[in-house]
Amino acid sequence: METIGFIGTGNLGYPIVENLLKAGYGVSVYNRTREKALPLQQLGAVLVNSPAEAVVQGGIVMSLVSDDKAIIAIAGDALVKALGAGGIHVSMSTISPDTSRILAAHHLEEGVQYVAAPVFARPEAAAAKVGTAVISGNDAAKARIRPLLEAGFAKNIFDLGDDAGSANVLKLIGNFMIAGAIEMMAESFALAEKNKVDPRVVYEMLTTTLFASPIFRNYGAMIVDRKFTGDPSFSAALGLKDLNLVLETAARSYTPMPLAQLVQSRLTTVLAKDTKDADWIALAMGALEDAGLK
Known part of the structure; x- marks a missing residue:
């Protein structure tokens, strides 16, 4: 070889x-x-x-x-x-x-x-x-x-x-969709908790039925467990870099992406708080904090 x-x-x-x-x-x-x-x-x-x-x-x-x-x-x-x-x-x-x-x-x-x-x-x-x-x-x-x-x-x-750039376009789309899924789960689990429904039961039901995929299963568990900091496998700083690239690519092709702007803002807030050991899953903290949850 x-x-x-x-x-x-x-x-x-x-x-x-x-x-x-x-x-x-x-x-x-x-x-x-x-x-x-x-x-x-x-x-x-x-x-x-x-x-x-x-x-x-x-x-x-x-x-x-x-x-x-x-x-x-x-x-x-x-x-x-x-x-x-x-x-x-x-x-x-x-x-x-x-x-x-x-x-x-x-x-x-x-x-x-x-x-x-x-x-x-x-x-x-x-x-x-x-x-x-x-x-x-x-x-x-x-x-x-x-x-x-x-x-x-x-x-x-x-x-x-x-076209050498095509694979990178798909990679940015994929990372945007993961970030969007994190935001969606954070908002959903916050809604459950605010209405006295156990978020863990919501997580188990949804990630084994309607949303049975590794992204929802793995990241959903991290949100429910509030596992936002420690030893990040993929840092919030790298996540923000990727969302910036998504929006730069979108701007050049005149593609409106309001959800991408939201998750970019969530990641910016995480880093503004000097959370240096945050995984990009920490963008979920924004939805929880907006709902008055810790």
């Missing part, structure tokens, strides 16, 4: 690299904070000191970083030239569709294919390889990386065609 470069081993990248190593791939890892990647070295990963050092000519590098600024910083000339003709950059980050399109064009100047493959999975789902990938880019490149996505985290893969 070929050696894969991997850039960004945060909460989500870490279990993906772990799975790739278990599947027998060699993995060269670059993480901005080297110490956080040290346990992967004990599992067989090779730690390197720059993004360009993680790749080989004509090889594959996978990146999973926090935002547009981070992906632009790592995907510069050094990385692209190191990959060279026949190389593939698999960008798994949640970023602007326009950024993906710009990066794809820049990569192609050196004969490198850029594939957008954002991840739908919390860390535990990635570790269990039950996540979902949405991919867009060159067909041959997508075929070559598919086994890596399956080995790393993906139970399902959806192909959005050759």
Whole structure:
């Protein structure tokens, strides 16, 4: 099996690299904070000191970083030239569709294919390889990386065609819908509690019948348990970044999204209160507090 470069081993990248190593791939890892990647070295990963050092000519590098600024910083000339003709950059980050399109064009100047493959999975789902990938880019490149996505985290893969930005549009839609579901559940459970109906019974009934899906089941439990802070798998700051991207994309395409504006405001309020250890589920606090609940 070929050696894969991997850039960004945060909460989500870490279990993906772990799975790739278990599947027998060699993995060269670059993480901005080297110490956080040290346990992967004990599992067989090779730690390197720059993004360009993680790749080989004509090889594959996978990146999973926090935002547009981070992906632009790592995907510069050094990385692209190191990959060279026949190389593939698999960008798994949640970023602007326009950024993906710009990066794809820049990569192609050196004969490198850029594939957008954002991840739908919390860390535990990635570790269990039950996540979902949405991919867009060159067909041959997508075929070559598919086994890596399956080995790393993906139970399902959806192909959005050759426009590099399309997968990122779908990723933003998905994250908006999750945020909308959180707001809807928070308002509903608040209504139940204010009317002396046990929210836990409401949760059990709805998430095992009308809304029987992992999103409603998992996030609903966190709302009922008031599990808003601690060790976030997906921080409120990243959630706000994604809602900002949703609304930027909506503005460019003249798409009104009033619910997206509401959940953006909820997340802004969470961060305004300096809740640094908040998961993005904490946006649910807004509806509870509006109803006079704690």
